[in-house]
Amino acid sequence: MNNHIKKMLRITDPSLKIIHVSYETIKNRQTIVIEATCSPYQKSCPNCGCTAQNQFGKLSIVKNGKKCVRVRLDQYNHLPTIIKIFKQRYKCKECSSNWTAQSSLVEKRCSIGYHVKFKVIDLLKEKCSLTLIAKLCHVSITTVIRILKGLRTYIPNPNTSSLPSVLMVDEFRSHASLEDKMSFICADGETGKLVDILPKRKLNKLTHYFMENPSRMNVRYLVTDMNAAYDQLTKRVFPNAKVVIDRFHIIKHLNKSFQDFRVKEMKRIAVTKNKEAYFKLKANWRYLTKNRSLIQHTEYKTWRSFRAPKYPYLTEAMMIDRLLNYSPALKETYECFHNIKLQGLTKYEEGIRNAMVYPYSNGKIEAKNTHIKTLKRVSYGFKSFDNMRTRIFMMNQLIIVK
Ligand SMILES: [Zn+2]
Known part of the structure; x- marks a missing residue:
């Protein structure tokens, strides 16, 4: 028995x-x-x-x-x-x-028995709060935190781990107690494996961090969003690397610039007493960002801002034309935005060209950032950056305990 x-x-x-x-x-x-x-x-x-x-x-x-x-x-x-x-x-x-x-x-x-400890460690890999783990294991939160802190020693040492040939870099919002609220994250661009997380994204910190790693010469491509600082990083730290700007970010940046300009222009119109044009542009801004190849040229119908008895029936293209006629500047920008999509981004020209040539994107790291966001939300934030870092490593299955 x-x-x-x-x-x-x-x-x-x-x-x-x-x-x-x-x-x-x-x-x-x-x-x-x-x-x-x-x-x-x-x-x-x-x-x-x-x-x-x-x-x-x-x-x-x-x-x-x-x-x-x-x-x-x-x-x-x-x-x-x-x-x-x-x-x-x-x-x-x-x-x-x-x-x-x-x-x-x-x-x-x-x-606390080993069984419980392993259960806590297992649960730390999940996106859940420490309170929940403590409750599920019938231990105190202090115990959970102690076990979490004990795991720090298992984090692979960044100075001895070798950097991948494709390095994705990005940043994410960490927590309020840090002066620079953004933290730095980098991962392998081919496998998506997390490389490291740093509390600061400032250039000198990053330079210092990567300079210590002897395998920095291995890095051939640095995949990034449009943060100019990383451009500097390649010059100083990764002499063999080419910058690849993530396609998604190019489009995002472009959209944002266009939207900013549209809002500015609309405000200008509103001030010059043409309220009607202001509201029409405001209500129909989506049509301005619509992909030009998808715009209808044949179907005549009535539009919310251009109702039929007052206005004639219009095709979508004609409607957009009317919108743009309210502001010559906006019309010009619209042309630029859609035709010469990459104008105004000459600063990143090299990176953008590379983005069209090489198949690397920041998608995998964006996915990681989403996971971190979820983790932060379910944990109601983190007080300690190190604890958060440990949990992110745990979540990515990079800490193996026995
Ligand atoms: Zn004895």
């Missing part, structure tokens, strides 16, 4: 013997309490090293009372479970030292 219970509880320590199982109410919760003894045979004294029996056949190590410890186990059938271990104490007659038997269920001087 003893062995069956042990098997069910996944206790492998042979020196543990279960003597009693009962229910108790602990902290207002019904709890399974398992009582067990732990008294392994001691071959020698850990202090002086003498054997259990001396040369005259007399015992050198004698049993000397028991010590009761409570260890938290993983819940069993949704009931919190603890194990009371009566640990044998020993005394060495030769050197009069005392010690207590240790079970393999739990770390020395710790009351």
Whole structure:
């Protein structure tokens, strides 16, 4: 019976013997309490090293009372479970030292079993709050944080890890206590594997960080959004790298510039008392960003801002034309925006050209940022950058514990 219970509880320590199982109410919760003894045979004294029996056949190590410890186990059938271990104490007659038997269920001087620790570590990989983990494992938040902090040592050392040939870089909003609210993230552009996360994205910090890595010469492509600082980074740190600007960001940047200009122009029109034009542009701005190849040229119909009896029936193209006629400047910009899409982005010209040639994009890192956002939201933010970094590494399966 003893062995069956042990098997069910996944206790492998042979020196543990279960003597009693009962229910108790602990902290207002019904709890399974398992009582067990732990008294392994001691071959020698850990202090002086003498054997259990001396040369005259007399015992050198004698049993000397028991010590009761409570260890938290993983819940069993949704009931919190603890194990009371009566640990044998020993005394060495030769050197009069005392010690207590240790079970393999739990770390020395710790009351949380390994099972629970591994459960906490497993849950830390998920996007959930520390409070939830603490609740699920029936431990305190402090315990969860302690385990999380203990995992920091498992983070691969950035200075020895080699950089990939395609390096994606991006930034994400970290947390409020940092002066520079954006943090830096980089990943392998081909596999999507996370490389590292840094609290700051300032150029000098990044330069310093990457300069220490001997494999920086490996980097052939630096995939980035339109942050000019990374352009500098390539020149200084990655002499062999070409900058590739993410296509999505090119379009995004372009759209944003156009929208900014449209808003500016609309405000100007509003001030010059042409309120009607202002509202028409405001209501129909989407048509201005519409892909030109998709605009209808044949179907005549009535439009919300150009109702039929007052205005003639118009095609979509004609309607857009009317909108643009309110502002010659906007019309000109519209032409630029759609025809010479990349004008005004000459600063990034090289990177943009590369974006058309090489198949790398920032998509994978954007996905990572979304995950980080979710993690931050479910955790109600992070106080410590290091804890967040550890969890992001955990989430990306980059911390392997035993
Ligand atoms: Zn001894």
